Amino acid sequence: MGLRKASASERVFEVFNIVALTLLSLAFLVPFLAILSTSFVSTEESMRRGAFILIPEKLDFGAYDMLLNRGMIIFNAYKVTLFRVTVGTFLNLLFTATLAYGLARRTLPGRNAIVSFIFLTMIFSGGLIPSYMLIDKLGLKDSLWVLVVPGLISAWNLFIMRNFFQALPEELEESAIIDGAGPARILWSIVVPLSMPAIATIGLFYAVGHWNEWFGASIYINDQSKLPIQVIMRNILLTGVIQDETQVEYIRDPPPAAALKSAVIIISTLPILFVYPFIQKYFVKGIMVGSIKG
Amino acid sequence: MFGKKAGAVTAALLTAVALTACSGGNGNNPAPTATESGGPTKELPKIYIYQNTGALNQKPEGSVPEKLEEMKQHYMDTLGIEPIAIVPPTGSAEEKLNLMLGSSDEVDTFQGNWDDYASKGAIIPLNDLLDQYGQDIKKAWPEEAWEYMTDKDGKIWGIPRGEPSVHYPIWVRSDWLKKLNLEMPQNLEELEAVMKAFKEQDPDGNGKDDTIPMMTDLNGIKNALMGGFLQDGNSNWIDPADNKLKPAELAPGFKDFMATMADWYQKGYIYKESFSKFDPLELLKTNRVGMSSMWYSRITLLFPQIKPSLPEGAEYEIIRGIEGPKGKLMTASPGSTASMVITKKAKHPDAVMKFINHQYQDIPTNSLTAAFGKDWRYTGDNKFDIELTTPDITYAGEYMVSLGTATELKYAFNDPVKKMHADYLTKEALNLEVAKMPIDSTIIYDKDALAENIPTNSDIDRLRSEELVKFVTGARPISEFDGYIEQLYQAGLDQWIEEYTRQYNEKKK
Amino acid sequence: MEALNAEVSESPAELRAVGRRRLWPAIKMHRFYYLLILPGILYFLVFDYIPMFGIIIAFKDISPFQGVDAILTGEWVGLKHFERFWNSYYFWNVMQNTLLISGYKLIFGFPASILLALLLNELRNAAFKRIVQTISYLPHFISTVVVAGLVMMLLSTDGGLINNLIVAFGGESYHFLGSPGYFRSILVISHVWQTIGWGSILYLAAMSGIDPGLYEAARMDGANRFRQAWHITLPGIAPVIAIMLILSIGGLLSAGFESVLLLYSPSVYGVADIIDTYVYREGLTNLNYSFATAVGLFKNVLAMVLILGANYVSKKMNQSGIW
Incomplete structure (x- = not known):
């Protein structure tokens, strides 16, 4: 591996790469840090200085105090979100992977028809009203399962995963079939381990999707104790933003302070960020190599 | 290797499911006292309130769940009705x-424009219900307010929320006027002179040419200034030539209005970002806004929120009595059809009416209880000044169904921060004489x-919004007005004129 | 890897030919596969195809709260809503804005994620790589509402960072958010900022699946970094790029409703009013649900055409696509 020494241009590139990526990281990090530090600003200071403050004069936990001491509301909301992220993602992966694998099999009769069938659902939709009625009839309204079942398979993720499966060499499956293994067995013992990067990625997409999702929850759930954290947070965040004051005649209260809004953002974002490091190890190179040669 | 993974995954799942089972339990069984307190064994009628009133x-x-239960129990005990509140998601409440x-x-009552729902059969007329159970409501609102709730057949479709009011006075930094030895402007020339002085004489004394003489937006210039140029103000008007109802753009004086606005914008008297999205709070904080x-x-x-961080003596006052060539500058806001309505599928419309009526009894006590629960009290004995007993309110107002001028103007917070707003509502908002209708x-x-x-x-x-902004900001020269x-x-203005004229003639009283 | 793909792609055609002649045996042979995909198909049937009947709302005059019966029994109005949209004064303006805004977002945003993935892939220090990667998708978690707030703050004519810099260099502060010339760029830049990191995740995952042996072989042959990237990495992730591109092209008719709504104003309607904001304002004055559904259907049909076109081109170019 170290047989060639890096040429001058390559070294220059490496330096340039590091510098560029560092600058880019700053562009991503600074706004986020601004939000983080704004969440620690006291109301008094917030009234004096601008909206987003990079370095607060003193740390004030008022915003977090207000949010986290709400007792059951926030705690329940986190539990609901945790439920949908874990159970939801697991079910997502289960159903998506099985469907993707089945449709990756090139010899499957009617494959293209089925793919088109699914594909059409990505383009055409009846809209909110019929979906709402369906959910109503199915009895899913106001139930935690409405957070998990209606979005069970995302056609987008399905096609991406199928794409990954299709890229796997067929010899592996062939030999397993010859040995008499059924598709479920092949999927579980051979395909999944080899596709860990893909599965981990799609799993991450689903998990983050669940974490961020708020619209369906807000529409289908009335019971406050069953709302995920994003809905609660968004209610706070949006107060006074989109509404046109001439439509709402009586605003008795000014919008929530910047500190509160920032704290809301931090609370609803930070936890999911910690998931990524755990997924990282599945992206390691070379996981596939050994098995083919073997 | 897979055994371990499967094991980990299963463990996580079981934990999550277990937690959910627990939370499901907790969520449905809050403070035991509430549901087990010895109430009558007969079922109380339930009413479903879609709480989109802004409360x-x-x-x-x-609300904190225990507090909400307390309030619910309060109403069950007092009225024998069980209110259930549906909290809408901010931003998609109407959907x-x-x-x-x-x-x-189940949705029994909500706030909306009754004319959107009545013709489609979603709500019921309230005449009988008001007569039987809503006497206090009827007394609380003046005749003008009920006019906006009544259709041509005499059916009343909603409980009013507001009355025609004035919402666009011009506020000016009175301390700056004093500092620069200026009088309150009484006409447009004086107004312009004040703005010019603000711009050139650096009233905030920071040595920079950054003063903003006037902060405004599209609705602002239309409702706060147009009246001085057009006979009818920001309104449709009848063209005496053909007796048709036409939009303000075709009225005499509109072009002058636009030319003056464009002139002021170009001179820097009107805030540059007025016609796009900006944050007024941030702007006010900078101590540069003159009007x-x-x-x-x-x-x-x-303003009251940021006042402590502004220099001593900073104050905004309303400019009174100012007029332009065609009269008063401000145009009032007519009453709207926004109201509390009762749905057709409400199972107990009488209970709904009773519930709403209760909040109009003993004004403002019952209404305040609906809004703040137990976290408020009168500070004097005049049943007007109130204060919150805790800055951290625990009950959010889910059962408040009486938000509107009839109740909101009957009290005022003793809190200096809320005083300015309360004063405006009680003293200025209903003064229709200062504006054109x-x-x-x-x-x-x-x-x-x-x-x-x-x-x-x-x-x-x-087209109207976009082009008006272009003319004022100078993106389009006034010469292109025709x-x-x-x-x-x-x-399609022809069709507009035809249709509006037709409806106007049909419906005018 | 390409060689393997080539081999495989010949047999499906063969097998399909066989399958056609002997359909029943083929189905029986694959019965476990059908069992495997059955739940997924049922899911789509129930949750996507059943509600699809709602599309008929576009051809009727329905209010959102009139219930199922109204939808099924309401009177047909044919293409009335579509015509209203096509004949509106601003139809072309709105279509143009939509396609331009999402077009720019695609042209700049799509390669940006790939480029970022390539750059990250070249990093040797694993810790630095992980840190940069994690930071790069922070923006994805900042909701559009907040991003809009940040943008307004950044571009404010007084006190905004950008204008402060301009003034410091001797210029005059400029009203960006109200300027038709800059508004689209603002939308695109904030979009790229928000999506570049998250978008690169998929490509990085794909890159980790490339056989390191190929890189070794290339290095033996004297290829430097750039050639390795060009000849191994890119082709290695080509199928992923293709499918992401096709799917993104399908989204060209939705140009980011929320971010436009939060930032636009009458001064920039001419360049920023997109189909969705136009319909949204329409819905504010009248509860015109049928109109919104009709326009939505129109968008969907156009998206379909675009995707079919993109898929066709993609298959011609490197034999991968959705079908």
Whole structure:
């Protein structure tokens, strides 16, 4: 591996790469840090200085105090979100992977028809009203399962995963079939381990999707104790933003302070960020190599 | 290797499911006292309130569950009615409402424009219910307010929320006027002179040419200034030549109005970002705003909050008695059809009416209880001044169904921060004499017919907003004004005029 | 890897030919596969195809709260809503804005994610790589509402960072958000900022699946970094790029409703009013649900055409696509 020494241009590139990526990281990090530090600003200071403050004069936990001491509301909301992220993602992966694998099999009769069938659902939709009625009839309204079942398979993720499966060499499956293994067995013992990067990625997409999702929850759930954290947070965040004051005649209260809004953002974002490091190890190179040669 | 992974995954799942089971339990069984207290064994009628009145703005995440139960129990004990509140999602409240109305969900009352719902059969007329159970409501609102709730057949469709009011006074930094030895302007020339002085003489004394003489927006210039140039103000008008109802753009004086605004903008008297999205709070904080002609609450709600960090003596006052060549500058806001309504599928409409009526009894006590629960009290013995007993309110107001001028003007917070807003509501908002009233203010236009007969209605709206802004900001020269009118006709102004005239003649009283 | 793909792609055609002649045996042979995909198909049937009947709302005059019966029994109005949209004064303006805004977002945003993935892939220090990667998708978690707030703050004519810099260099502060010339760029830049990191995740995952042996072989042959990237990495992730591109092209008619709504104003309607904001304003004056559904259907049909076109081109170019 170290047989060639890096040429001058390559070294220059490496330096340039590091510098560029560092600058880019700053562009991503600074706004986020601004939000983080704004969440620690006291109301008094917030009234004096601008909206987003990079370095607060003193740390004030008022915003977090207000949010986290709400007792059951926030705690329940986190539990609901945790439920949908874990159970939801697991079910997502289960159903998506099985469907993707089945449709990756090139010899499957009617494959293209089925793919088109699914594909059409990505383009055409009846809209909110019929979906709402369906959910109503199915009895899913106001139930935690409405957070998990209606979005069970995302056609987008399905096609991406199928794409990954299709890229796997067929010899592996062939030999397993010859040995008499059924598709479920092949999927579980051979395909999944080899596709860990893909599965981990799609799993991450689903998990983050669940974490961020708020619209369906807000529409289908009335019971406050069953709302995920994003809905609660968004209610706070949006107060006074989109509404046109001439439509709402009586605003008795000014919008929530910047500190509160920032704290809301931090609370609803930070936890999911910690998931990524755990997924990282599945992206390691070379996981596939050994098995083919073997 | 897979055994371990499967094991880990299963463990995580089981934990999650277990937690959910627990939370499900907790969520459904709050403070045991509430549900087990010895109440009558007969079922109390339940009413479902879709809480989109704005009462929740004070605490958007909703009440602390125990407090909500307390309030619910309070109403069950007092009225024998069980209120159930549905908290709408901010930003998609109307979508959810419409979905719930169209499905099997229970929704008994909500706030909306009754004319949107009445013709489609979603709500019921309230005449009988008001007579039987709503006497206090009827007394609380004046005749003018009820006019906006009544259709041509005499059916009352909603409980009013507001009355015609004035919302666009011009506020000016009175301390700056004193500092620069200026009097309150009484006409447009003086107004311009004040703005010029603000711009050139650096009243905030920071040595920089950054003073903003006037902060405003599109609705601001229309409602706070147009009146001085047009006979009818920001209103449709009748063209004496053909007796047709036409939009303000065609009225005499409109071009002068636009030319003056463009002139002021170009001279830097009007804030550069007025016609795009900006944050008024941030702007006010910088101590550079000399005047504001925006919706009144921009000043009344925001200024008291930041006042402590502004220099000593900073104060905004309303400019009174100012007139232009054609008269008063301000145009009033006519009453709207926004109201509390009762749905057709309400199982106990009488209970709903009783519940709402209760909040109009003993004004403002019952209404305040509905809004703040137990966290408030009178500070004097005049049943007017109140204060919150805790800055951290625990009940968000889910059962408040009486938000409107009839109740909101009957009390005022003792809190200096809220005083300016309360003063405006109680002393200024209903002074209609200071402004011009649009000539078709009492007319409730049939929106379906408008959409049917003016297919390009929203295009015309966009054209009017977009071009007015372009003219004022100088993106389009005033000389092209006639070309603009041409465009309006191309976009279907003829149909607009025909339809509006037709409805106006039909409905005017 | 390409060689393997080539081999495989010949047999499906063969097998399909066989399958056609002997359909029943083929189905029986694959019965476990059908069992495997059955739940997924049922899911789509129930949750996507059943609600699809709602599309007929576009051809009727329905209010959102009139219930199922109204939808099924309401009177047909044919193409009335579509015509209203096509004949509106601003139809072309709105279409143009939509396609331009999402077009720019695609042209700049799509390669940006790939480029970022390539750059990250070249990093040797694993810790630095992980840190940069994690930071790069922070923006994805900042909701559009907040991003809009940040943008307004950044571009404010007084006190905004950008204008402060301009003034410091001797210029005059400029009203960006109200300027038709800059508005689209603002939308695109904030979009790229928000999506570049998250978008690169998929490509990085794909890159980790490339056989390191190929790189070794290339290095033996004297290829430097750039050639390795060009000849191994890119082709290695080509199928992923293709499918992401096709799917993104399908989204060209939705140009980011929320971010436009939060930032636009009458001064920039001419360049920023997109189909969705136009319909949204329409819905504010009248509860015109049928109109919104009709326009939505129109968008969907156009998206369909675009995707079919993109898929066709993609298959011609490197034999991968959705079908």
